[in-house]
Amino acid sequence: SAPSSTTNGTSDTSTGPVQTAGASLDPNAKGPAPTDPKAKKGGTLTISYATSPSSMDPSAQFYQDSGAIMTRLTMRSLTAFVNRGGKQVLVPDLATDLGQVSSDKLTWTFKLKSGIKYSDGSTMKAADIAYAVKRSFAFTATGPTYQVDYLKGGDKYLGPFKSGDTFAGIEAPDDSTVVFHLAKPWETLPYFTTFTQVSPIPQAKDTKDETYGDKALATGPYMIKSFTQGSELTLVKNPNWDPATDAARTQYLDGYDFKFGTDTIKTQQGILASTGDYGTTLDWDPVDASFADQIGSGGPKAKQFVSGPSSCTITVNMDTRKIPLAVRKALAVAYPYDDLYTASGLTSLSGRPAHTLIPPQIPGWLDYTVPGLTGQGPGDPVKAKAMLAAAGYGPDKPFEIKNYYTNDDPSNIAQTVNQIRKKKLEAAGFKVTDKGVAGKDRRKLIADPNGDYNIGQSPGGWCFDWPSADSIFPPTVSSTQLTSGGTNWGDLQDPKIDAELARIQKLSIAEQGPEWGKFDQWLMTNYLPVLPWYWDRSNILFGTKVHNVINDDNHGSPILDSIWVDQ
Amino acid sequence: MFIYIARRIALGVSVLLVTLVVTFLIFFAGPADPAQSLCAENRCPAVKLEQIRTSMGLDRPISVQFAEYFQGLFVGRDITDGGNVNHCSAPCLGYSFHNHLQVSDEVFRRFPTTVALALLAMVVFLGVGVSLGVVAATRRGSAFDRTLVGVSQVFGAIPYIVVALLFALYFTVLYPILPQTHPFSDGFGPWIVGLIAPAIVLGLVTSTAYVRYTRAQMVDTLAQDYVRTARSKGISGRSVIYKHGLRAALSPVLTILGLDMAGLLSGTLITEQIFSVDGLGKLAITALIQTDDLPIIMGTVLLGCVIVVALNIVVDIAYSFVDPRVRLS
Amino acid sequence: MTLGSSAVAAETLEVGVDPELSDAAESSRRHGRTPGQIAWDRLKVDKVAIVCAVIVVFFILIAVLAPLLVKLEGETLNAFHPELINRRNTLPTIGTTAQHWFGVEPRTGRDLFALWAYGAQPSLTIGFLAAVSSTVVGIVMGLLAGYLGGIVDRVISWVIDFFLSLPYLLFVFALVPIVQNRVGGGRILTAEETSSLRFWVLLIILILFGWIGLARLIRGEVFSLREREFVQAAKVIGVPTRQILVKEILPNLVGPIIVSASIAVPGYIAAEATLSFLGAGLVEPTPSWGRTISVASGGNFSAYPLHLWPPVLGVALLVLALSLLGESIRDAFDPTTRR
Amino acid sequence: MSTSPEAVDDATDDATDDATDALKPDDVVVDTVVHQAPRDVANAPKLLEVEHLVKHFAVREVRGLSMLRSSVKAVDDISFVVREGESLGLVGESGCGKSTTSRLITRLEDPTSGAIRFRGQDMALMKEKELRPLRREVQMIFQDPYSSLNPRQTVGTILRTPLDVHGLAKGREKARTKELLELVGLNPEHINRYPSEFSGGQRQRIGIARALAVEPRLIIADEPVSALDVSIQAQVMNLLARLREELNLSFLFIAHDLGVIRHFCDSIAVMYLGKIVEKGWKRDIYSAPQHPYTQALLSAAPDINVVRGVPPRERIRLKGDPPSPIDPPSGCRFRTRCWKAQDICAKVEPPLELKESSGLDQVIACHFPEVKTSLVAEVS
Amino acid sequence: MSTGTSPSGASIRDRVGSAGDVVLKVEDLSVRFASDEGPVNAVQNLSYEARLGRTLAVVGESGSGKSVSSMTLLGLHNPKRTTITGSITLDGTELVGASEETMRGLRSSSVAMVFQDPQSSLHPFFKVGKQIAEAYRAHHHVSAAVANTRAVEMLERVGIPNPARRAKQYPHEFSGGMRQRAMIALGLVNDPKLLVADEPTTALDVTVQAQILDLIKDLQQEFGSAVILITHDLAVVAEVADDILVMYAGRAVEKGLAKHVLSQPNHPYTMGLLESVPSASEEVQELRAIRGAPPSLVYLPSGCSFHPRCDYQDQVPGERCVTELPELRILPNGRQIRCHLVDPERVLSQETSR
Ligand SMILES: Nc1ncnc2c1ncn2[C@@H]1O[C@H](COP(=O)(O)OP(=O)(O)OP(=O)(O)O)[C@@H](O)[C@H]1O
Ligand SMILES: Nc1ncnc2c1ncn2[C@@H]1O[C@H](COP(=O)(O)OP(=O)(O)OP(=O)(O)O)[C@@H](O)[C@H]1O
Ligand SMILES: [Mg+2]
Ligand SMILES: [Mg+2]
DSSP: OOOSSSSOOOOOOOOSOOOOTGGGBOTTOOSSOOOOTTOOOOOEEEEEESSOOSOOOTTTOOSHHHHHHIIIIIOOOSEEEEEETTEEEEEESSBSSSOEEOTTSOEEEEEBOSOOBOTTSOBOOHHHHHHHHHHHGGGTTTSOOHHHHHBTTTTTOOOHHHHOSOOTTEEEEETTEEEEEBSSOOTTHHHHTTSGGGSOOOGGGOOSSGGGGGGOOOOSSEEEEEEETTTEEEEEEOTTOOGGGOSSOOOOSSEEEEEESOOHHHHHHHHHHTOGGGGGEEEOSOOOGGGHHHHSTTSTTGGGEEEEEEEEEEEEEBOTTTSOHHHHHHHHHHOOHHHHHHHTTOOTTTEEEOSSSSOTTSTTOOOOOOTTOOSOSSOOHHHHHHHHHHTTOBTTBOOEEEEEEESOOTTOHHHHHHHHHHHHHHHTTOEEEEEEEOHHHHHHHTTOTTSSOSBOOSOSEEEOSSSSGGGTHHHHHSTHHHHTTOOOGGGOOOHHHHHHHHHHHTSOHHHHHHHHHHHHHHHHHHTOOEEEEEEEEEEEEEOTTEEOOOEETTTTEEOGGGOEEOO | OHHHHHHHHHHHHHHHHHHHHHHHHHHHSSSOOHHHHHSOSSOOOHHHHHHHHHHHTTTSOHHHHHHHHHHHHHHOEEEEETTEEEEEOSSOOOEETTTTEEHHHHHHHHHHHHHHHHHHHHHHHHHHHHHHHHHHHHTTTSHHHHHHHHHHHHHHHSOHHHHHHHHHIIIIIISOOSOOOOOGGGOHHHHHHHTHHHHHHHHHHHHHHHHHHHHHHHHHHHTSHHHHHHHHTTOOHHIIIIIIIIHHHHHHHHHHHHHHHHHHHHHHHHHHHHHTOOSHHHHHHHIIIIIOOHHHHHHHHHHHHHHHHHHHHHHHHHHHHHOHHHHHO | OOOTTOHHHHHHTTOSOOGGGSHHHHHHSOTTOOHHHHHHHHHHTOHHHHHHHHHHHHHHHHHHTHHHHHHHHTOOTTOOOGGGBOTTTSOBSOOSOSSOTTOBOTTTOOBHHHHHHHHHHHHHHHHHHHHHHHHHHHHHHHHIIIIIOHHHHHHHHHHHHHHHHSOHHHHHHHHHHHHHHHHTTTOOEEHHHHHHHHHHHHHHHHHHHHHHHHHHHHHHHHHHHTTSHHHHHHHHHTOOHHHIIIIIIGGGGHHHHHHHHHHHHHHHHHHHHHHHHHTOSOOTTSOOHHHHHHHHHHSOTTSSHHHHHHHHHHHHHHHHHHHHHHHHHHHHHOGGGOO | OOOOHHHHHTTTSOOOOHHHHHHSGGGOOOSOOOTTOOOOGGGSOEEEEEEEEEEEEEEEEEETTEEEEEEEEEEEEEEEEEETTOEEEEEEOTTSSHHHHHHHHTTSSOOSEEEEEETTEEOTTOOHHHHHHHHTTEEEEOSOTTTTSOTTSOHHHHHHHHHHHHTOSTTOHHHHHHHHHHHTTOOGGGGGOOGGGSOHHHHHHHHHHHHHTTOOSEEEEESTTTTSOHHHHHHHHHHHHHHHHHHTOEEEEEOSOHHHHHHHOSEEEEEETTEEEEEEEHHHHHHSOOSHHHHHHHHHSOOGGGGGTOOOOOOOOOOSOOOOTTSOOSSSTTGGGOTTOOHHHHHSOOOOEEOGGGTOSOEEOOSSOOOOOSSSOOOO | OOOTTOTTHHHHHTOSSOTTOEEEEEEEEEEEEOOTTSOEEEEEEEEEEEETTOEEEEEOOTTSSHHHHHHHHHTOSOTTTEEEEEEEEETTEEOTTOOHHHHHHHBTTTEEEEOSOHHHHSOTTSOHHHHHHHHHHTTSOOOHHHHHHHHHHHHHHTTOSSHHHHHTSOGGGSOHHHHHHHHHHHHHTTOOSEEEEESTTTTSOHHHHHHHHHHHHHHHHHHOOEEEEEESOHHHHHHHOSEEEEEETTEEEEEEEHHHHHHSOOSHHHHHHHHHSOOTTOOOSOOOOOOSOOOOSSSOOSSSTTGGGOSOGGGSSTTHHHHOOOOEEEOTTSOEEEOOOSSHHHHHHHHHHO
16 A cells, blocks of 8 residues: 555554454444543644645545544544554444454444434434445545455446446445445455545535545544645544544544645754744654654654654565566675665664564564565675576676666655665676656656566555555555556566465454465565565654654554644 | 737737747646556556546647647636536636646635745845845945945855755744744735745845845946936935935836846745745646646646736836836837 | 158148157057957956956866866765765764765765765856857847847747746746657666756756847847947948948947856856756766755755755855856946946 | 049059049148139039938837827938039938938938939949949948947958958058058057047047048048037048048038038038928028028027127027927928918928029028028128 | 016015126135046136126036036035035135035025036936926925926926926926926026036037027026036137136136137137137138147146147247146236236237238
8 A cells, every 4th residue: 555645655664562463453442532631632733744635535545644634533434443552453433343244254244333423413324434435436546446356346336426326345224234245255344444435425415526525524523624735734623523432532632733745854853943833743754864863762852753663564676577586586685775775864763674574563473584685784795696696697697687766856865775776786796777767757667567677666665554464465466466557566476376365365364364474474485576675664753742642553653633732 | 008018918918828838738748647646656557547547638639638728718618527527617727637626726826825925025125135235336335335245245146945945944943033834724914924934035035136236226327417417406315316316226127127027936936845835836846746737737837927927017017107218118 | 651741731631640649648558459358457457356266267177177186085976885874863974084075975975075076067067058058049149139120039039028938947847857858769768868868958958048138138239239330330331241240249249248158157057056956957976066955955954064065165156256257257348447 | 533443453553543542642632721622513423313312210109099100201302412522511400310311322221212323323222232332432421439430349450341341452451551540640550459549539530531441432421520529520620621622522411510511511401300491502501591491590500700790690599399200290391480481381392492583593492482691791 | 587476486586696796706626536547637726706697608628627617516526536625615605625414505596507418417207397396395395386386487487388288297208408498497496696507508409509598698687697608619608608718628728708718819729729610600711620639637748738739839938838837827918828828819819810
């Protein structure tokens, strides 16, 4: 999944104690959510963000920023995550439980709580959720596509505007029941139901395009007062939110003021100095490395900084069709992880070296090591050269590495990273052909499976959408991506892998965990489609008047509703 | 006078029309692919891309697209996005599929900010530049004069971006003696107050040129025969300098001002970027760098052009008020 | 003159050497000198001009001798030194040292002096090359419009108005990738190819937008010059038009042309820096001051001031020196400041 | 006298041309030149004939809300003849079209209609190429000694240009330029100096030398001394007179100073608002002007001799300024300022004709001419 | 000319003093400018006086210091770059060294100036009436309306038709002659005792020049003020001046009644000037021009400044002309000249009759 609104990103992983899947579900949680006795009420929090969500439409959202805003503040879904002592727990939200699955595992039924009201005072109905799910099919260009893969008839359905209201994948037999009909078993559906795509939308209020988001009816504790794309979002309290029905959210602040498109460095300097409004400002863009001494552990401003895993593993993608396994292994040895990491402006605040594809906070994570794949170190050109020679490549017949890189990045990072990589790989005996293109063009070029490259195609990493590896591997290594004209990790198209994926997905949520861990090791040992590089971390920097900032390890963002401020 | 303005406007319109065609060709026939940026971040299969392109109407011949755009400008047109048909009334600058907004709404919302920034900056640089220039001219050769000219030279030589960055950092962030910027939606007061800091830095840096120019002009004017005549009337020295001297010195300054309009707009572009001002420049840069949002780019360039042309006409008319000789020609 | 057969006649006919030009006066004047030479004489004694010229020459030397200087420092351009970077904050572990005169670049450890010295090359080259080319274009356009008048003038004037109405920064910004695409034949280029192509694209675009001012100026000057009686005299004598333009009119424009060109150079240097800041300028691996400024100011520039300030000072000093030099040149050519 | 270009091209050897001879320094007759020597210009062959010459400038004029295209009738149907050796003076108020006339004859301006015949050849419609040989014959001296010399060229270059253009004095250009400088009374060693190093009077001499370089027959002098100081003015006048005498030049001499005109010219044409209103021999015009405008002009000229006991003249003071040449008065153009104007003056334009009744020799365009003799007293 | 409607019309006749009184006394005035080349001695040891009702003509070639000396009367030189010595008494007030405040009070009200080029001397951006009214208001506490009425009245007085409409026009809408009239109106609006007219007609046509000269004469008679007329045109002097002061290279070389000086010059330079001018009423065979050109004021010739151009040095014994600066002396016939010639009148008249 996509980590942030624009840049192909860098964020999230946790090193906390690994949860078992079972422990992270609490089907019996009831509202109201416990409130912190130290919490102060009132005030406004300013949140600054360098990029801007292109809309606040719940059907189209797939990003960390807008996701954090909607799931925590304005939009309730069937289920939700809560943070309990640093652990993420899945609880029922609009639903009364975490869903009932039929014995053939193809039908999921959710019962809704009664008396849930929209911000305009009208009552929510089950049909609104069914409509919202159908509606999400119209926005798959920008939103997630799990519903397309799993819901019955999802591969044909194009949403209510084009394909009409009839869709076999979901129904609302009465006002308080929502039933999902699946094309194949989907053990982790209750995780998917936390998505805003499952937040109710009354069909009558739909504007039929993303402008719905500007005035979307809220079910959460806050509602949109105004949204100006590219610059600002203002949230105020939702008077029709009933805490008693909500086990996941609290309402401390009077409102939130989101500023988009701000200058990160300037904001971070302001927050560190906490002058004026910066005292109550929070910024969750990656912190500039030069501030690390101030905010790192033991630093004078350490109290203004919270960090935690985000959901992403950053990788270096290789085209397995064009690079033989032996060369891929040599590449893994030659790759200058550390130099590139530092050249990218990354520090220990930004991530941790990764040696597996699954990040450690996912249940079932297997802590294995494939020799040479540590995600760190300066690279070993001598050894790599020897490996290449063994594979039949030498100075007279060098192996050619081709890659695209962004050449219009004003911070120059992509260009210097490319330079360093080129030098280091050449030192190991590779021939490197680097092609500079504008960032926006690169995105297109590296998404073309037939493009003229052999490393660095998309995805350059993966962020899980829910804490189970079935939101990691099926989308990244199954052959479906390549079949539909896209790219995946290693540009893999292997029936053995597909079969293994299918096998694991059929298991129950608790059983899947360890199996994914083994799959990870198997994949890396036998295929080596990508080089794991680092597990991204979220950075949250805030003014001295901001309190109770907690990182959401599943999303790599602050849990917005739990924050309070001094006035 | 009327004829003069009419001719000026006709010239402006011809420039705008050509700009329209040229920008359309440059952007729509250029290498940009707006569909790509609409596609989900990491991967976008070709099929999906083609779908998006079709839904945006980008698959049709460029002439058809232009005809449609042109028509939209004058009579409006309908645009389909998602399940919706939006009517975009004239002057329709197109529809941003990226922001799901009509471009006209988007650019007109930011228009006041950019114009206000430009005008405030103009107030600053004319105020500072002209008054310092006059003082320097009247004390020609004094230490004050030399210091002022020197400082303005040095100030003008430092790359603007660095000056603006330092200014923004020190005066609005670390020692916030000047207020932060606010979008228009926060209300008029905070909005306009927020523009003070960027206007000051843009104005001050621009003023360096005006200090020197006004000074030179003023020195020239004060040597004119009619200034001597004014002095021979026995009126006060202030009156001679400000009423007779400055008035005449101003008209060449105005000419330069007219020529500077495009430069001023470019200045706001960078300033908006650095101060995070929610104006046209920022919109355009985002559209250019990040999203390839062609209709937005077109809209901002056209509107930018309109601003320059309009301000130019205003300056010309102002010029004719300053200099009565122009009124007849 | 050998007419002096009669003193009376000589007087009546006013033949003889004018007392005004008698030898005493002669020595105080500069005879047989072109205005250019006179301007040169004046510049030679203008202290500001000399200091500025020294500064400009200094930077030109830096640019030309960059390879040598960097070798002297014991470095190479674009050599990465990750070992000099503190991985905790990506800042260099060293300041100025004997090995790295200006320290090293944060994140990558490249030698900043090398980047600075080599960075002077494109700044100066673009500055001077663009100034020369746009000056030539401006002269030609201005001469044609001003002297031929009529339809030619109207067309050129319109084009000038057109360019003046364009929000040029936006345009330049949008044009860079397009021109690059066209010039590059649509191919995808390697870093080296891109960077050299960008150089030319930048140059072309700066010239495209740079000739306007001078053309306007020249046009106006030619308008008044062609009414001057010496031009009319040339016509009456039967001097062909081309010769009038080149021999009679052009030499009278040398002053404004030199002034305009000398003011254009710092303008282009600043423009390169600005465009690079916005991401439409030069690219890796070509170092340029504009790019270094852009990179350094993109982060927390107070953390390692050595990164930002040398190129800022370079640009500022060069721009200042060139502008002051331009002003001195203008004064030197200005007949009204002549004694 | 033959001045065919070929003859001059090999002027190094014994030229047959009087002018060329005269320009050789050794041959310059250095003696007190007797100016204004009676001469028989009346019967000399015609050198320049101007017939019905018209020049209208198209101008745009704003009237209220509309833009009119109208024309400045700068020169409106004038005819005159300059004979070999004659100096014709052209006087009139500012803006009456004197300079335009000179620019038409030198073809700096294209005439709207009419003929300009030089030795019978009509040059009014000639192309620049055809004109070039004639350019040698007709030269111009300009008013402003500062703007008439290219400040970026040395005197040598300035004087060489005409030689090069017409291929004169091949091989001895430098010597020739020196000769020219000597001819106008300048030190030939100053050949490498720039115009800025000369005083106004000297510059005017350089301008004269440049005109003489091509050995012209006719010189159009547009206010050649107006910009000069009194004492310098006299020097230049003397120079012109001497050259005229020595080289037998013809002049169209434009001036607004009636003293200068009287001093230099044989015949005089008085212009008013694009038209010639009176034309005749100098003696007649000064002693017996007939046109009211000529009379007003003469009586307005301040005269130094009033202090020398010359009886006070009758004073005629014109009211107002001349009307705009864009929209000249109907009929007689002078009628708006004329004290004699009657109805007919507004209706019928008086032709330029000889008034037999006066017994005098000048042509006048007036319905009510009257000879006035008391305007200028003869001192001598 | 009607003065009936003028609010201040009465004052014109109320002026103190009568014709012939000395209003201005200039004594031993020297003006020196600093320049790159060295000090410019624009005016040296100049003395003269101007009397009510009389016209003093100051003549001389370009650069002889005519304008500089007259600008000194209004204190218009930049004090930083100018050294002024000597004395100027205007109606009892010493002007040399007077404060800017004093000078401002005198300008226009006691001494007014009409400049040479009316085109450049009127402010192009202000209406003519306003420019005149401004001068009036600078010295009278009256409302704008009153001052305006006064301006219109002045325009009428200098013979501008339809003055009320003209007052509302800009200078560029005036013809050259009308501009000069407006300048004169501006000069006279405060009824000064002394009017300095610096080449008021040089830029004008003969017919217009005649009108303006007549006007100045008429107004002088009516206002009774003293007029200093600066010109290089001796014919103009002959027509209008009572007294004459001939300047050469910053010094007075001859002073006297205009009538006498012009009909019988006593200084070779004056004589040269007279002989240089071709007259409309006289057919001369040849002009007897003065040789050479006026000297540079920085490098003045030694002795008599005129000696390099003078034809009569041989009449003066020894090298006196070259070595000794002649004093301005009074001749037996009452004229003042700066010349070593013992009997100039005889020498020069011989020459003329030659
Ligand atoms: N190029 C032109 N376009 C329009 N009008 C012109 C042009 N040249 C001259 N005129 C007009 O033609 C008329 C005659 O001008 P011209 O210069 O011949 O007058 P002049 O007699 O030489 O006057 P002066 O004594 O001032 O030199 C004037 O009204 C002038 O404004
Ligand atoms: N401000 C000044 N600084 C230096 N020199 C000056 C200044 N003003 C006048 N001069 C010089 O003083 C001399 C006398 O000038 P002035 O203007 O009085 O001459 P003029 O007799 O009025 O001549 P014209 O007839 O040309 O008006 C000139 O040589 C002039 O260059
Ligand atoms: Mg003329
Ligand atoms: Mg003067």
